[in-house]
Amino acid sequence: MFGTVLVANRGEIACRVIATLHRLGIRAVAVFTDEDRGALHVTRADEARRIDSYLSIDAVLAAARSAGADAIHPGYGFLSENADLARACDAAGVVFVGPGVKALEVMGDKIRAKEHVSAAGVPVIPGSSTVDAAAAERVGYPLLVKPSAGGGGKGMAVVERPDELAAALVGARRVAAAAFGDDTLLLERLVRAPRHIEVQLLADEHGVVRHLGERECSLQRRHQKVIEEAPSPLLDVATRARIGEAACEVARSVGYVGAGTVEFLVSDEAPTEFFFMEMNTRLQVEHPVTELVTGLDLVEWQLRIAAGEPLTVDVAMTGHAIEARVYAEDPARDFLPSTGTVLVLEEPTGEGIRVDSALRTGLEIGSTYDPMLAKVIAWAPDRAGAIARLDQALARTSLLGVRTNIAYLRQVLADQEVRAGRLHTGLLGGLTPAVAADRVPLIAAVLSRVPGRDGAWGSDGWRLGDARPLRFEVGDVEVSVQGSTVTVGGDEPVAARLVRRGPTEVELDLDGVVHPLRLVSDGPVTWVGDVELRFRSRVERLADELVALTRGTRPADPQVRSPMPGIVVSVDVRTGDDVVAGQHLLTIEAMKMEHRVVAPSDGIVTLAVRPTDRVALDHVVATITGHPDEGTPA
Structure with missing residues (x-):
């Protein structure tokens, strides 16, 4: 077994790998960029080295x-499926904990992978490695544009x-x-309402493959x-065996070594049929559910296989696991990424609960x-028990200071x-995030700011006559x-x-009725659980009303x-x-997600940003002014 292993990643997966390394008595080395200098994976490793980029071989x-x-x-x-890294490791005499170069090159290219498994008799979804209008017509609409590399x-x-093709490309x-x-793309027929089912594999260098x-x-x-x-709640025993063997055959066809996953699309209407999508030649984000139902540590077996040990596992699935x-996203704003500082953190524990963080x-x-x-x-x-246990675990998860999807997950x-x-x-896609109608967070946030009620304003003042109510927006x-x-609003008052x-x-x-809560304030914002409440003064409200009046009939904020x-990655x-x-x-672009900003109204545009500019939430990026002949609003 290895004496020292470098983890070429960050975040929860780096912490996850480091935990297994330490359990096996292996020295763990982390890497970090300037933005991650104080990250948890850096402090948990035995040693850490600064690098310019996680993508730099x-x-x-x-x-x-x-x-x-x-x-x-x-x-x-990052570099987990990069054949150049595996090749460079071979040249440097460092073991790459992953498959060989051939598997990475064949399966890392979705176009080549589909051609390879199709030749081996595995059913695939219709598609094209040629990316143009003619190829799109042959594949048929609706279709999916997919990067050939990555996942x-x-x-x-x-x-x-x-007419949507050019912009999508x-x-x-x-x-x-x-x-x-790598900006290579492919086109693929869009299968409506499919199920995404993947098979976890382990394979050693001695020719043993297990799903x-x-x-x-x-x-x-x-x-x-x-x-x-x-x-999966869909598959029966016979289909499970067939799809598992198909995945193993895909791995054998490229001499696969290590942990990998073969992904299939399965029709809900015909659950015994499946189509190969791709092979992920790495550990998957969702590997913990497989670990919980099999009792195996996949990272440990990655290391043992990479060290040349034979695969000696007896696979038996017990119970049900769900992840x-x-x-960091805001479901109320179309799931756009969010940023912030973790002010309060409480992660759940208990029987049957695991947190990778x-x-x-x-x-x-x-x-x-x-x-x-x-x-x-x-x-x-069983499945019902796993869902109930996960729901309660999420209910006990407190992450204040950044907007998250925890309430949406529940x-x-x-x-x-x-x-x-x-x-x-x-x-x-058809499940709209619920807008919390619960007044509990709102009232808790307001009372935390009321004079004499453990708020930040100190003791109450005095005045002649009856006390006037304190109003918040x-x-x-x-x-x-x-x-x-x-x-609250026009609702009935409550004690x-x-x-x-x-x-x-x-x-x-x-x-x-007593409600236990986690609460913290940060300037004008108060967090109650995972609910962010932003206070606005009456002056700010009056200013907004004045803007609305002077805007006249214009339909939107200029x-x-x-x-x-x-x-900002592009300006049109x-x-x-x-x-x-x-x-x-x-x-x-943020967190590898792009959002296209559109004009809210007709008019003449004045840009406030250029490509490569970094912007904050609600940063003004442009202004739309009316045409000269519109006149002055009353």
Whole structure:
């Protein structure tokens, strides 16, 4: 076994690999960029080396050599499926913890992989490696534009009509080049309402290949997995054996060595049929659900196989496991990435609960890397029990200071289609995030600021006559407090009392019902659980009303603001151009996701940014002014 292993990754997967290295008595070396200097994986490793980029093969190898590493574990993403890294490791005498160059080259190219497995008799989805209008017509609409390299749904775009193709190709190439260093694309027929089922494999250099059962990964948004489980509630015993053997045959065809995953599309209407999509020649984000139902440590077996040991595992699946990915995103704003500082963190523990995370209090969540922050995983003897256990674990997860999808994850788990196992990859696209009607967070946030109620304003003042109610505005809701009575909007008043039990622990008593909460304030923002409440003064509201009056009949704010923090990657117009409502102005990228900003109204555009500019949330990127002949609004 190796003495020292360098982990060429970051975040929760780096922490996950380091944990197994330490359990096996192996020295762990981390790498980090300037933005990750204080990251958790850096502090958990035995040694850490600074590099300029996680995508730099030269930098990773230099760090490995200087640290005396025997092997490099690439995690997932970044260079994990890069044949050039494997080739460079061979030349440098460092073991690459992954498959050989042939497997990486064949399966790392989706075009070549489909041709390879099709020749071997494995059914594939119709597609084309030629990317132009004629090829798109042959494949047929609707179709999917996919980067040939990489994975995780990055760069994928659905094209419904021919007039959408050109823009989709430009955006997909840009994302693919930034995320994977390769902008090669392919076209693929879009299969409506499919199920995404993948098979986990282990294979050693002695020719032994084993499959460890399948995972259901059909709950996705924008082709990005959200919730995964093992085993799939769809497959019967016979189909499980057939799809497992098909996956093993794919691995044998390229002499695969290590841990890998073969992904299939399965029709819900014909669950005994499956189509090869791709092979991921690395560890998967969702590998914990397989570990929980098999009892195996996949990272340990990656290391043992890379060290030349034979594969000696007895595979038996027990119970059911389900995983939820916690993302830094705002479901209320179309799931756009969010940034912030982790002010309060409490991760769940207990029987059947596992958390893979790199979070810590004080951690800055920026816009450079993937928005996934952590994974919460639950195991139980059956599927219903695993879902219930995961839901309770998410309920006990407190992450204050950055907007996350935790409440949305619980909404997904409560969906009747999900609970019944009637899944498909488009299911979440029709599930609108619920707007919390619960007044508990709102009242708790307001009472935390009320004089004499453990707020930040000190003791109450005095005045002649009756005390006037204190009024607050949170978003579009007005809340008034008079004595022990709180009124929210036009609702009936309630008797409310807030008691602080710790630095961030409070109890809110509403009409005799006690609600334990986590609460922290950061300037004008108060976080109650995962709910962010931003206070607005009456002066700010009056200013908004004045703007609305002077705007006259104009339908929108003339200032165009960035919907998320990120980097301007392209600009489609020039200052002085005449634009119409809905016209694309520019594109902003954050956390490997692109968002196209459009004009809110007709008028003349004045740009405030250029390509490569970094912008914050709500940063003004352009202004739309009326035409000279519109006159002055009354």
